[in-house]
Amino acid sequence: MSAPRDYETIPGTYVYDAERGRVGYHLNMFCMSLNDPENRKAFKANEAAYLDRFPLTPGQKEAVLKRDWLGMLKVGGNIYYTIKIAFCDGLTFQDVAGMMCSMPKEEYAKMMLAGGRSPEGNRFKPGTGEEK
Amino acid sequence: MARIVGGIACSHVPAIGAALDKGNAGNPYWKPYFDGTIPAREWLAKIKPDVAILIYNDHANALSLQMIPTFLMGTAEFFPVADEGFGPRPVPPVYGHSKLAWHLVESLILDEFDMTIANEMPVDHGLTVPLSVTCGQLDKWPFKVIPLCVNVIQYPPPTGVRCFKLGQAIRRAVQDFPEDLRVVVYGTGGMSHQLQGERAGLVNQEFDAMFLDGMANDPQKLTRLTHTEYMRESGSEGIEMVMWLAMRGALGGKVREAYRFYHVPTSNTASGLLCLEPTE
Numbered sequence: 001m002s003a004p005r006d007y008e009t010i011p012g013t014y015v016y017d018a019e020r021g022r023v024g025y026h027l028n029m030f031c032m033s034l035n036d037p038e039n040r041k042a043f044k045a046n047e048a049a050y051l052d053r054f055p056l057t058p059g060q061k062e063a064v065l066k067r068d069w070l071g072m073l074k075v076g077g078n079i080y081y082t083i084k085i086a087f088c089d090g091l092t093f094q095d096v097a098g099m100m101c102s103m104p105k106e107e108y109a110k111m112m113l114a115g116g117r118s119p120e121g122n123r124f125k126p127g128t129g130e131e132k
Numbered sequence: 133m134a135r136i137v138g139g140i141a142c143s144h145v146p147a148i149g150a151a152l153d154k155g156n157a158g159n160p161y162w163k164p165y166f167d168g169t170i171p172a173r174e175w176l177a178k179i180k181p182d183v184a185i186l187i188y189n190d191h192a193n194a195l196s197l198q199m200i201p202t203f204l205m206g207t208a209e210f211f212p213v214a215d216e217g218f219g220p221r222p223v224p225p226v227y228g229h230s231k232l233a234w235h236l237v238e239s240l241i242l243d244e245f246d247m248t249i250a251n252e253m254p255v256d257h258g259l260t261v262p263l264s265v266t267c268g269q270l271d272k273w274p275f276k277v278i279p280l281c282v283n284v285i286q287y288p289p290p291t292g293v294r295c296f297k298l299g300q301a302i303r304r305a306v307q308d309f310p311e312d313l314r315v316v317v318y319g320t321g322g323m324s325h326q327l328q329g330e331r332a333g334l335v336n337q338e339f340d341a342m343f344l345d346g347m348a349n350d351p352q353k354l355t356r357l358t359h360t361e362y363m364r365e366s367g368s369e370g371i372e373m374v375m376w377l378a379m380r381g382a383l384g385g386k387v388r389e390a391y392r393f394y395h396v397p398t399s400n401t402a403s404g405l406l407c408l409e410p411t412e
Contacts, residue, residue, distance in 0.1 A: 035217050079327050079328035080192050084192065112333055112396075116333050119334060
């Protein structure tokens, strides 16, 4: 039984499945390397040179160098891995979450304090299903 | 004879660990959360477990995408605390119960659950945050811990029904262990949360309440949730709740809910905490 990809109808969501795993592997393994303090130092000293150690696509390199958090997901990044770059930068998970949905930090924090993003209107991409 | 004396469901949000580690647990943001965890800590102290089987997911620390076991059990006597990219958490190291872990591995594989075996591995916040929440800040954890990792990072994770059946197999295996041990089982992760994409920050309180209700009274209903339903309703990372079902399967048919606590927000997520006691 192959996996039904009906989750592709969920808006603003990049499920790390076989399709993304095939293209994202090296990008994510670069992120994993930042668990090592020596590697964090080398990356910070010269980011582009450090990235050259990994067989990344030009688009993946650019997304990392620009800290395009949403863009990284679109070129195969897995959030549990890409967040390692943010930790290396001294950012928090909430900082990155806000940037991925283009919300100012304060506004995102306010939304979470008010109970988080409502599922209402956020279950299906337009034209792909019925809201309950 | 070993027996399962309790089950705990607990979110493992890293920010909860960071709040404790940095001494921020008493500030206005965190106090309501930590106040709500006190009864669970008191309950667990009364239960006095010898060993915990702690079901969680690793977050690119012990495991990477290089090899992705669906179910993995740590059989070591000792598990160091991982450096997750910002230094290891300042918490005690984790001591395992190698003899019980090997018994579980053998029993589970012969019972058709093909466990990967880890003789050495660091443990990350997925395991240490639930310990901190339910035991507090200590110099030494009060019981031994057997880590059981479930893949929820690379789609697809195991289904809810598969996790529930794994829990049932864990129950059979524990009951077969000849030593007199009191065992608790943790199911960690959840509740509703989405950490990624333009929909980050999703919290579905209605879904979470339904899930908390079902854990005690109708876990069979919860095992019928599909992966897409979890992700659509409770956020892409809400799918971690399949690990709660593994814990629930280990408790047997009837349980009593000893404590329930639900809080929004803990960083980007809703947090749930549930203490269950088997009654049969």
